[in-house]
Amino acid sequence: MLFDSSTRSELARSFGVTLVVILTIMLTLTLIKTLGQAAGGNVAPQDVVLLMGYATIAHLATMLTLALFIAVVLTLGRLYRESEMTIWFASGIPLSRFVRPVLRMAWPVLLAIIVLELVVWPWGNRNSAELKERYQKRGDLSRVAPGQFQSSRDGSRVFFIERDGDDATVGRNVFILANQHERESVTTASRGRLLMEGGDRYLVLDHGQRNETQLRTGEKSLARFEQYQVLTDTQVLANASQLPPKATPTLELLHSPNPKHRGELAWRLGMILGGINMAFLGVGLAASNPRRANNWNLLFALLAFVVYFNLITVTVSWVGNGRASLSHALAGLHGGAFLLALAVIWLRDNGNRFCLRRRAKEAAA
Helix, strand or coil, X not given: CHHHHHHHHHXXXXXXXXXXXXXXXXXXXXXXXXXXXXXXXXXXXXXXXXXXXXXXXXXXXXXXXXHHHHHHXXXXXXXXXXXXXXXXXXXXXXXXXXXXXXXXXXXHHHHHHHHHHHHHHHHXXXXXXXXXXXXXXXXXXXXXXXXXXXXXXXXXXXXXXXXCCCCCCEEEEEEEEEEECCEEEEEEEEEEEEEEECCEEEEEEEEEEEEEEECCCCCEEEEEEEEEEEEEECCXXXXXXXXXXXXXXXXXXXXXXXXXXXXXXXXXXXXXXXXXXXXXXXXXXXXXXXXXXCCXXXXXXXXXXXXXXXXXXXXXXXXXCXXXXXXXXXXXXXXXXXXXXXXXXXXXXXXXXXXXXXHHHHHHC
C-alpha cells in the first residue's frame, strides 16, 4: 500500500540521518573523555581507540532509541506542517493507523536494542573494566616512560629511568625518590633490571648509592652498594576483582537475588521497554500546528525523552537500594508510559471530534 511504503521509507531515511548525527556527537564526547582519562594516567594511551569502541557499542542501544524517537517525531511532524496529515485524516486514516508502519520500520531497531542491552552492554563494560584494571595493576617500572619522572601506583615513590636498548626489563641511570614511614630516601644507580620471585616483582640496582633522611629528627645517612633490590609490585599476577553489576552477564543477573544486580536488570529491561514506548510516544507527540513555522513539538518530545530516561535511572536506583521490587518498577514506569502513549494517540484521533460535538451542542442551545 502506498501509505505504508511511503511512511516507512521516510521514517527509515530520517532514522539513518539522525543516527549518524547522534553517533558523531557520541564519538566526539567519548574521545574527549577517554583522552582525559589517558592524560590523567587512568587508562593506557594505546587503549584509547579500543575503549572508545567499547563505550560506543555499550551505549549504542540508547542512541538507537533516541534516533528512533526523533525520526518518528520529525517524520510525522513534517506531515503535520505540510498539511499532508490533514489529507490522510480526510481520507479516513486516523493517527492510530500510523502505528503499524512505524512498528514495521522499527522492529529491526528494537531487536538490535534487545541484543545490545542483554548481550553487548555487559560484554563491552566487562572488557573496558578489564583494560582499566590491567593498566592500574601494572608494575611500577612499567609505568615509567624513558626520560620522564613518573610516580608509583600508591604515590609513595617517584621513578626516573632510561631504557637500555629494546629490553623492557633492563634500564640505566635509575633514580628513585621514596617517602615511607617518615623517611625520605633518594636511590640512584647506574643500571637496573627486573627480577620476578613468586608473585612479586623486584628492581635490582647495580653500582649506586642511597641517601636516607629521617623527617622527624633530620638525621641523614649515606650508603653505597654494589647490588640493591627494591620491591616494585607485590601482586603482579593478582586475580581480577569481582565484576561490577553492569559487566555481569544477564543470565547471572536473572538468578541473583542481590539488589544491585536487580537494579542493573531493571536498567537493561527498562531500556528495551523504553525503546518500544518511545516509538508509540513519538506518534502521539509529533502533532504540530501547520500555521506555526516552528519545531516546538520536537522540543517537547526531546523533553519527554529526557524525563523518561531520568525516570528509568530513578527506578534503577530504587530497585538497587531495595526500595522497590523489579516487577513493580517495570510495571509502574513502563506500563504507565505505554498507557500514556496510547491515551495521547486516542486523544489525537478523537479530541477534535469531541470538540466539534460540544460546539454543535452549544450552537444548538
